[in-house]
Structures are given as C-alpha cells and as structure tokens.
Amino acid sequence: MRGSIDKPIIEMANPRVERCHDCDVLQEIPTIGHGERAICSRCDAVLFSHKTLLTGSAIALLLGGLVLFFIANLFPIIRLNLSGITQESRIVTGIVVLTQHHMQPLALIVFITAIAAPMCRIFGLLYVLVSLQYGFSAPHLGSVFRWVKTLSAWSMMDIYLLGVLVALTKLGSVAQLILGPAFYAFAALVVLLAFIFVALDEHDVWDRLQYPARAT
Amino acid sequence: MTEIVPLRPTVCRACRLVNDVVHESSVRQLCRRCRGALRHRKPRSLETSSACLLAAIVLFVPANVYPIMTIVELGDAQSDTIASGIVRLIESDMWPLALIVFVASIVVPILKILGISYLLVATHRKSQARLVARTKLYRAIESVGRWSMVDIFVVAILIAVVRLERIAIIEPEIGAMAFASVVVLTMVASHQFDPRIMWDHAESRMDKTERTIE
Numbered sequence: 001m002r003g004s005i006d007k008p009i010i011e012m013a014n015p016r017v018e019r020c021h022d023c024d025v026l027q028e029i030p031t032i033g034h035g036e037r038a039i040c041s042r043c044d045a046v047l048f049s050h051k052t053l054l055t056g057s058a059i060a061l062l063l064g065g066l067v068l069f070f071i072a073n074l075f076p077i078i079r080l081n082l083s084g085i086t087q088e089s090r091i092v093t094g095i096v097v098l099t100q101h102h103m104q105p106l107a108l109i110v111f112i113t114a115i116a117a118p119m120c121r122i123f124g125l126l127y128v129l130v131s132l133q134y135g136f137s138a139p140h141l142g143s144v145f146r147w148v149k150t151l152s153a154w155s156m157m158d159i160y161l162l163g164v165l166v167a168l169t170k171l172g173s174v175a176q177l178i179l180g181p182a183f184y185a186f187a188a189l190v191v192l193l194a195f196i197f198v199a200l201d202e203h204d205v206w207d208r209l210q211y212p213a214r215a216t
Numbered sequence: 217m218t219e220i221v222p223l224r225p226t227v228c229r230a231c232r233l234v235n236d237v238v239h240e241s242s243v244r245q246l247c248r249r250c251r252g253a254l255r256h257r258k259p260r261s262l263e264t265s266s267a268c269l270l271a272a273i274v275l276f277v278p279a280n281v282y283p284i285m286t287i288v289e290l291g292d293a294q295s296d297t298i299a300s301g302i303v304r305l306i307e308s309d310m311w312p313l314a315l316i317v318f319v320a321s322i323v324v325p326i327l328k329i330l331g332i333s334y335l336l337v338a339t340h341r342k343s344q345a346r347l348v349a350r351t352k353l354y355r356a357i358e359s360v361g362r363w364s365m366v367d368i369f370v371v372a373i374l375i376a377v378v379r380l381e382r383i384a385i386i387e388p389e390i391g392a393m394a395f396a397s398v399v400v401l402t403m404v405a406s407h408q409f410d411p412r413i414m415w416d417h418a419e420s421r422m423d424k425t426e427r428t429i430e
Contacts, residue, residue, distance in 0.1 A: 019227040019234055022351055024412040043351040043411075047232075080377045082384060087377060094372030097379065101388050109396050110372045113365060146230045146250035153358070153403065156365050163369025166317060167377075169310045170301070170370065175384060177377065206231050211249035 020045055053199035055133045061196050062126050068189040069122060073115065076180035078164065080171075088180065091115060091160075117155035118193070124148040125196075132208050141209050152197070158190050226256045258410040262336060268405035269332050275394045275401065276329065282391035285371045289384045297391060298322065298367055320363040321395075328364075328402045331357050335409060342417040354411045361406060364399045368392060 018029050023043040032038050037049040076088035091114055098107035128145045131138040164186075168177050223236040231250040238245065247254045283295035296304065298321050305314035331353055338350060371392050378386040 018232070019225065021227050021229055021232055022355070022411045023347075023415045024227070025415075043348050043415075045351070045355070078373060078377050080380075082380060085380060085383070087380060089373070089376035093376035097375045098372060098388060101375075103388055103393055106368070106372075106388070106393050106396050109400060110368065114369070114372075140251070142231065142247075142250040143252070146252050149230060153362060153407070156362055156369075159363055159365050160369045162316065162320075163366050163373055166305070166313055166366065166370045167373040169305065169308065169313055170374065171378065175378065203232070206233070206249065209249060211233070 018047060020047060048203050049201075051199055051201035051204075053196065053201065055129050058196055058200050059126065059129050059133060061192060062122060062129070065122055065189055065192050065196070066126070068185045068192065069119065071185035072182045072189055075182040075185070077182040077186065078167070079178040079180050080175050081178060082175040090182065091186075113154055113156040114160045117151045118157050121148050121151050121155055122193070124151075125200075128205065128209075132205065137210070142211060145205060145209065149202070157186065158194070161187055161190050224256055226254060228252060228254055229258075257413055257416070258408060261408055261410040261413055262339060265332065265405045265408040266336055268401045268408065269329065269336065272398045272401035272405065273329060275397050276325065279391055279394035279398050282394065283389040284367060284392040284395060285374065285389055286387045287378075287384070288387070290382075295389065298395060301367065301370075317366060320366045324360055324364050325398060325402065328357055328361055328406070332402065332405050332409065335414070339414040339417060342421045343414075344418040344421060347415060347418055350414060351411050354406070354409065357406045361399070361403045364402075365396070368396045368399070 017026060019026050020040040020043060022045040023040065025040065025042045027041050029038050029047060032048060032050045034050055034052060038047045039045070040047055073091055076090055078089055080087040080089075095107045095111050095115075098104075098110065124144045125148050127138065128141050128148070130136070131141055164179075164183060168179070171177050223238060225234050226237045227234050228247040228250060230252045231247060233247060233249045235245075235247055235254055237254055237256055245254045246252065280298055283297050284301070286293055286295045288294075302314050302318050302321070305311070305317060335350060335354060335357075338345070371388050374386045375388050378384050
C-alpha cells in the first residue's frame, strides 16, 4: 500500500521521486515498461526494474526448490571409489569433519553459506509470498523479506557447486570420485533459485507490503 | 514547548523506502516497512570498513603461505597451498578450471583489497575525482567477493569424502581458516562502506569552493 500522506512534501507533488540508494541524489523515476530498468542519472545504479514472475508461479517454483533442497542435503553428493572401497559424503559431512579437526569457525562459515542461508532464503521468501498471495496479515513480513535480501550475499550454493567440480578433478590421480544423486538436485536447485531471484520483482513485493504511514 | 526536531528524508538501504529520520540522532531508528536499522549514513562506516580491511590484509599472508589442506596417501603426505592447488590443476590439464580458481582465489581477493583501500583513501581525502567510476567499483566489489569461497568448499568436500584411515586421508590445515577469514572480512568491509559518504564529502568540498569564490 502506497499512501501519499507519508511522503515528504517534495515527493507529494510528484508520485515517483526517489533517492538513489548508492549516491543519495533525488530524482524523478519514469514509468517503466516490461524488461526496462530505471537507472540513476548520476551513478548508474539500477533503481527499479520491471519484472514479470507472478507470485503464484514463484510459490510453485519455491515448493519445488524445497523438495530439491531436502534431496540435496539428505542424499550423498559425492562418492569415492578406491580399490574396491566406496565412501559417501553429504554436504553436512564436511562440516562435521571440520569440527573434528577443531576448526569450528570454518565449520560455521561453511554451514551458514552452504546450508543455513539458502534454507532461510527459501523459507523466508515462501512465507512472504504465500502471505501476499492469500492475503494473510502475517507478522514481520518486512523484516523477513529484508533478511531474504541481506542473506543473498552469504548464500553460496552456486559457489559450492563449482567447488564440487574442482574437487572432482583434484583427486583424479588418487582415487575415483563419482557424483551422487544430491549433486544433480543441488545443481537444479541452484538454477531454479537463480531464476526465481532474477525474475521476481522485488520492488513490487515491497510495494505490496503494508506498513505504518508514520515512523513509530 | 515542544522542540522542533529537524527531519531528514533518508532512503532505506534494504527496501529503498524513503523515511524521515531525526538527523544526527543517537536513538536507534527503524524503517517503517522492513524494520531495518535506519541511519542517514552507516555509522562509523569508514572506521569499521578500514578495521576489517586491515585485518584482512594481515591474514592474507598466512592464507597464502600456509597450506589449506594435506593429502596423505599410503603414508605419503603432500600439502597444498592456494597457489600449489592451482598449479596442480594446470598439471592435470584442467586449465579452464584452473583459470576459474585462479581468478576466484587470487585475482579477486587482491583486487578487492586494493579496491576497498582505494575507496577508503579517496573518501577520506574527500576526493571529487571519478565519483561515478568509484561507485561502480563499489558495486563490482560487492558482487564478486563471494566467489573467493570456492577453495574453502573444495577443502570441505575433499575432507568429507577422503577419510580412509591408513589408505588415503585429507586433512584441513590452518591456511584454510586464514583464507576464509580474509574472504569474510573483505565482504564485511565492503558491506560496511557507505558509498553515499563519498558523494557527501565531494559535495561538501564543492560547497566550500563555491563559498570561497563568492
């Protein structure tokens, strides 16, 4: 809900005057069409972009992503074959082994970036979108959506995927490594999440969230 | 008598809603929409950013000197640093992957440290030069920083799958801790840097020049 009463005077005269988040210059935002972007006149930051993924479709894709997330974490991601002995490992195994080597800080970083942050982003975005789609006035929607955005820098599933590929080639001489079922679920999830976060109109979601007109 | 408090329209960095905030206030103010901490500018932005950057520069040395992991195969131990890991990828003819890891683990951290240093020094000196280019540099640093974590994940994956006692085992080494710290610290340093401050500084200097001319 975008009321006009909460806007400073200068912005009441024109409904679309905003400040750039990177260089703070005040400027008029033109109405933009499909696939277009509004760029800051001073520092070229993308202020708004018009995107078209529907909330309902995003929810469906996220539910699929949730299934992939559980497959990716519960099944082995990589298998080792060395003279008849096989050994499997999951994403969480690496974290457990790090704690066994007394590297708890490193284990925590890997846990947050490979498991916790992506999971919080999927659940958080589902919470916000389901509430908007079905008109629930669920609590803390704004905070949750802010965290979905904040965690994007710390959610590193795409980089983990690259790490798996590097690990595969690194051991070529020592032992044979085979990709497990979780790898394919993980790869599909990375693509799916990248698509959702690129195609979802973040500013449209913000505009649809309710918030008080005056600061409290 | 009620005191008139000067309000200042401030854009929320998270959700981009324009809020009116009390200027120079020590009170914690929250964005109406996303409840995130809202300040006209990030408090102690340059100080926090410099501190994290300095810590990252110090840790950059052990991160590259000490091994990140050790491969023990039938009693034969071989330690890998970040650089020797890349050399080994090249030796096994995996040069596209070697190139990716080289860029992610060596080029990106170095450029990030140099880039943030440049931003901090230029802002501190209230430079007016290349403001647009500097803002773009800030955005580039923010977006590529995460990719340096790839070597840490390689270690986390290999130690998990290769743990056959007496045959082959891979152990994490202290260099991995230092390297992960460098990545996290440079990420925090760039998050803490508020690009609006360099525009403020440039503008304040421009105002001063105008006044002297008058």
